[in-house]
Structures are given as structure tokens and as C-alpha cells.
Amino acid sequence: MKEYKEKVHETLTTYKNEGINLLKRLVNERSVQNHEESVQAIVIEYLRSLGLQIDVWEPDINELKAHPAFVSTRETFKGSPNVVGLLRGSGGGRSLILNGHIDVVPEGDIAWWDSNPYEAVVKDGKVYGRGATDMKGGNVSMLLALKVMKELKVSLKGDVIFQSVIEEESGGAGTLSCILRGYKADGALIPEPTNMKIFPSQQGSAWFRIKVKGRSAHGGTRYEGVSAIEKAQKVLHHLNMLEKIRNEEITSPLYKNVPIPIPINVGKMSGGSWPSSVPDEVVLEGRLGIGPHESIHEAKKMVETSLLTLSEEDEWFALHPAEVSWFGAHWLPSEVEETHPLIKCLTDAYSLTYNEEPTVEASPWGTDGGLLTNCAKTPAIIFGPGVTEVAHFPNEYIEIESVFEAAEIIALTMLDWCGVKE
Numbered sequence: 001m002k003e004y005k006e007k008v009h010e011t012l013t014t015y016k017n018e019g020i021n022l023l024k025r026l027v028n029e030r031s032v033q034n035h036e037e038s039v040q041a042i043v044i045e046y047l048r049s050l051g052l053q054i055d056v057w058e059p060d061i062n063e064l065k066a067h068p069a070f071v072s073t074r075e076t077f078k079g080s081p082n083v084v085g086l087l088r089g090s091g092g093g094r095s096l097i098l099n100g101h102i103d104v105v106p107e108g109d110i111a112w113w114d115s116n117p118y119e120a121v122v123k124d125g126k127v128y129g130r131g132a133t134d135m136k137g138g139n140v141s142m143l144l145a146l147k148v149m150k151e152l153k154v155s156l157k158g159d160v161i162f163q164s165v166i167e168e169e170s171g172g173a174g175t176l177s178c179i180l181r182g183y184k185a186d187g188a189l190i191p192e193p194t195n196m197k198i199f200p201s202q203q204g205s206a207w208f209r210i211k212v213k214g215r216s217a218h219g220g221t222r223y224e225g226v227s228a229i230e231k232a233q234k235v236l237h238h239l240n241m242l243e244k245i246r247n248e249e250i251t252s253p254l255y256k257n258v259p260i261p262i263p264i265n266v267g268k269m270s271g272g273s274w275p276s277s278v279p280d281e282v283v284l285e286g287r288l289g290i291g292p293h294e295s296i297h298e299a300k301k302m303v304e305t306s307l308l309t310l311s312e313e314d315e316w317f318a319l320h321p322a323e324v325s326w327f328g329a330h331w332l333p334s335e336v337e338e339t340h341p342l343i344k345c346l347t348d349a350y351s352l353t354y355n356e357e358p359t360v361e362a363s364p365w366g367t368d369g370g371l372l373t374n375c376a377k378t379p380a381i382i383f384g385p386g387v388t389e390v391a392h393f394p395n396e397y398i399e400i401e402s403v404f405e406a407a408e409i410i411a412l413t414m415l416d417w418c419g420v421k422e
Contacts, residue, residue, distance in 0.1 A: 001416045004152070005352050008411045011148050012404050019144050019407070020127065020400060022046065024120035026136040027129035032106050036080045036166045039102055043083050043164045046143055050150050052085035052162070059166070059177035067180065069375055071171035071330050082174050084183060085162040087146060093157025093419035097188035097378060098146075098410070099175060099368060100139040101168030104131035105392050112394035126397040133386030137398035137406075138191030139164060141385055144407035145414060158418030161185055168368050171329040175368035179376040187342040187417060188372045191384025191406055193391055193398075194363070198350070199382035200343055201254055202363035203262050204290035204333030204370055206300060206326055209283060210235060210307070212271075213320040216280040225278030226316060228271055232282040234314060235307070235322050239264050239286075242306050250291060254338075254362035261362065262289030264303075292335035292362065300326060331366025334373035334380065342381055342417060349412035353405060364388075383409075 012019075022042075029039035040056070047054050059077040064070045083102075089095070107117040107130045115121050117130040127137070142162060149156065161183055165174030212232040217225025243264040255261040264286065271282030290299040304324050311318035336343070338360065350358040363369075365388070369380035385402035 001348065001412050002352065004412065004415055007152055008148050008408055011151050012144060012407055015144060015147060016404065019140055019404060020122065022143065023127050023132070023136060023140045023403065024122070026139065027120035027127065027132050028118055030118045031102055031104055031131065033074070033103060033167070033170060034080060036102055040081050040083050040164060043102065047083070047085035047162070050085070050146055052087055052146070055084040055086070056081050057181070059173060063180055064173055064176060067176060069176055069332060069371060070173060071328070072167060072173045073170070073328070074173075077166070077173070080166045082166060082177055083164040084178065085146070087149065087156065087160040087162070089156045089158040089160070089418060090421045091157060094187065094417055095159040095161065095185035096414060096417055097161045097163060097183065097185040097372065098142040099163045099165065099188055099190045099372065099380070100135055100142055101166070101174065101368065102136070102139065102164045103166050103169050104134065105169050108394065114395055117396070122400075125401060126399050128395060128397040130396055132396050133193045133398040134391035134396070135192050135384065135386070137386050137403045138193065138384035141191050141403050141406035141410055144404065145411040148407070148411045149414065154415065155421040156414065156418040157421055158186070160414060160418060165368065171331065172368045172371050175371045176375065179371060184376045185378050188369070188378045188380040189346070189410060189413065190367055190369050190380055190382050191410065192367050192382050193386030193388050194382055194384050195387045196350075196383070196385065196402065196406065197359040197361050198343065198346060199361060199363035200336040200338055200340070201252070201292040202334055202366055202369055202382060203292065204296060204331045205366050206288050206290065206296055206330040207285065207328040208288055208303065209285050209325045209327055211323040212282045212284065214278065214280045214282070217278040219276035219278065222278050228279045228282040231314070231316060232269070232271070232284060234310065235284065236266060238307065238310055239266065242303065246291070246302070252362065254360065257361060258364055262291045264288055290333045292333045294333065296330060296332065332370030332374050333366070334370040336373060336379045336381060340379055342379060345413050345416040346381060346383060346409070348416060349409045352412060353409050
């Protein structure tokens with residue numbers, strides 16, 4: 001791998017403008033849910049220029065619904081294609097999936113943006129626009145790494161499978177469809193915005209809804225009723241205590257810099273119908289963090305069982321238990337051993353590029369890596385340019401230099417992992 005270091009770096013340098021323009025083109029497309037087709041056309045065009053074998057298809061909703069890991073609110077994926085580009089190896093090497101999602105979250109209130117979120121702006125060494133860091137910058141890094149392989153006329157032994165998938169922001173239907181289509185490999189890299197840290201483990205998550213019952217009464221005689229808001233406060237306190245207990249079980253050193261490895265977050269609360277009435281119901285909605293060591297089923301069961309013990313603190317809950325249901329998106333947790341050889345290849349490539357050791361941590365959020373690791377038996381490592389702090393935020397940006405540095409590291413990892421035919 002060392003003998004290719006300078007060649008890879010020099011080749012990427014000559015494609016600086018091409019890489020920036022490609023990223024701008026991707027950002028300029030508003031690829032929110034149901035609107036991914038136009039941006040995928042750009043990806044297809046680039047893969048075709050590299051001479052890769054291309055596979056394009058719209059995921060089959062009925063096939064996906066039959067899989068236990070599937071989650072989506074959509075009833076069709078018409079007009080929302082997945083795109084795969086295959087760089088076929090000569091044989092005898094390890095295969096690698098390069099997986100990136102092309103969908104972005106909505107831009108929100110335009111008033112918070114300094115410029116149009118879908119007109120990429122280059123300023124002070126950064127590209128601004130929705131999706132720049134999450135994760136079109138990482139996608140460009142992968143495409144540039146493939147470009148290097150073609151320009152250097154390197155013959156890899158193992159296959160490289162590039163995946164531009166839809167629906168990651170809503171639970172991973174695009175990657176699951178790739179798995180069901182038969183795309184698996186010996187390892188996978190997902191260049192989500194990790195700030196160039198290496199994440200071999202990631203938490204999963206599931207959305208919950210808790211209905212808390214009360215008894216209505218006139219506000220003037222509120223003592224005749226039971227306030228669902230007051231009972232909801234007890235539920236919130238109980239969830240805080242449960243969060244503490246669950247996190248005390250996390251002992252992995254990968255979480256040493258994460259204050260709360262698997263949070264329980266209540267993000268929405270609604271209830272009551274009239275200022276002068278005692279509220280008879282409050283609904284809490286939130287996100288349950290799930291550790292790499294546990295299944296979604298186990299984590300959900302723990303929450304459900306724990307809330308039943310509320311009756312030991314307040315007899316109201318014995319006759320009116322808090323009702324828990326699960327809805328919307330979920331992400332599978334995953335864990336890859338730190339001794340896995342793909343991590344060694346990635347670490348070596350990082351060290352060659354930066355002349356220092358990388359930071360290896362656990363991811364504080366979920367990705368499609370959980371699907372690849374668990375459902376495709378393809379160990380997935382998360383590593384990429386950009387920072388989470390600006391993802392999903394107004395004035396999202398990515399540093400251009402980091403896109404090319406990530407491309408260099410990915411290219412070197414491909415060479416080491418897949419092997420080179422002499």
C-alpha cells in the first residue's frame with residue numbers, strides 16, 4: 001500500500017475541480033424523500049464515465065415488507081431508484097461495499113439559511129448546502145477513490161461494490177433492498193460524517209409513543225380529577241432513571257468520550273384540550289437508544305417491563321398503566337470487533353495519510369451499517385468526512401479538503417483490503 005501513497009495523492013490533486021463540481025451538482029438536487037431520481041441520474045452518469053457495471057432498480061415494497069428489519073411510511077418507491085456500480089476484481093481478493101445514502105432531510109425554514117440550500121456555495125474552503133456533509137461529501141469521496149483505481153489502471157483482486165441508496169434517513173429501505181438483491185461482501189465502509197473518526201460500533205434506535213391516562217375535571221375543582229400532565233412527569237422521571245440504569249451497563253472504552261452512550265430522549269409531548277380542564281391524556285413521543293450489544297426486541301421489552309413497575313410507586317398506574325407502542329423509524333445496532341482486519345486496513349491508510357493514529361470510537365447515532373452487519377453479514381465500519389454538528393442544520397457545509405483526504409484513505413484501504421494483482 002505504501003508504494004501507492006504518492007500516486008493516489010497526486011492523482012486526486014489533479015481532480016480537485018472535478019470533485020468539487022461533482023459535489024456541487026449533487027447538492028443542487030433536492031433529493032428529499034420521493035425526489036431522488038434526478039440526483040441518482042448524476043451518479044449513474046459518473047459511474048458510466050468510470051466504466052463500471054451499473055445496476056439501477058426501484059425497491060420492491062412487497063418484498064421489503066416481508067423482511068423484519070423493514071421500516072418506512074411509503075407505499076411505493078416508484079421514482080426513487082437505488083444505484084449500484086460494480087468494479088469487478090480479478091479474483092482471489094476480499095470484496096468491499098462502499099455504501100452511501102443519497103437522500104437528505106428537508107431544509108426546514110429557509111429564513112435560517114444564508115443562501116439557497118439547493119444552490120451549492122463554495123466559500124472559505126467549504127461547500128455549503130443541504131446534504132453537503134450528510135452525506136453527499138462522503139459519496140463524492142467514494143467516487144473519487146474509484147476514479148483513482150481507474151486512472152492508475154490498478155487491477156484489484158476483490159470486487160468493489162459502490163452503492164448509492166435511498167431512504168437511509170427514514171430507516172434504511174434502500175440498503176435493505178440492496179441486501180435482498182444479493183449484494184453482500186467481506187466488508188463495508190460507510191462514509192457518514194464522523195469527522196474522520198473510525199466507528200466500528202454504533203447504537204441503534206427506535207421511536208416510541210407512551211400514552212399517559214388521567215381523569216378529567218373542571219379546573220376550578222381540579223382536586224376531583226387526576227392530571228395526566230402530573231402523571232406524565234412521573235413517567236419522564238422513570239425514563240430518566242431507566243436511562244441511567246441502561247447506561248451503567250455500557251463498559252466499552254469506545255464510549256469513554258460519550259456522556260450518554262444510549263440515551264432515552266423524549267422529543268414531543270402533547271395533551272389536554274382546555275385551559276380550564278384537568279387533562280385526561282398526555283402523549284409522549286421519543287427515541288430509545290439501543291446498545292450495540294442488544295437487539296431491538298430486547299431493548300423494547302426492557303422499556304415495556306420497566307414502565308409496568310410504575311404501579312409500585314403510584315397505585316394510579318395499577319389500573320391505568322402507561323401504554324407503550326412503537327412507530328416510525330428504527331435503526332439496527334451493530335458491533336464489529338476492533339481486531340477486525342478491515343479496521344486494521346483503514347487505520348493503516350489513515351496513518352499513512354495523516355502521519356498519526358486515528359481516533360476509534362462508538363457512533364452516537366445509527367446508520368445503514370446495522371443492516372449490512374446484521375442482515376447481510378457484511379461487517380460495516382463508519383468513517384468519513386464532515387461533522388455531525390452541521391448535519392440536518394441550516395447552513396450545512398463540508399470542508400473540501402476533508403472530502404479529498406477521505407477519498408485518499410478509502411482508496412488506500414481498497415488497495416490493501418481487496419489486494420492488487422501483480
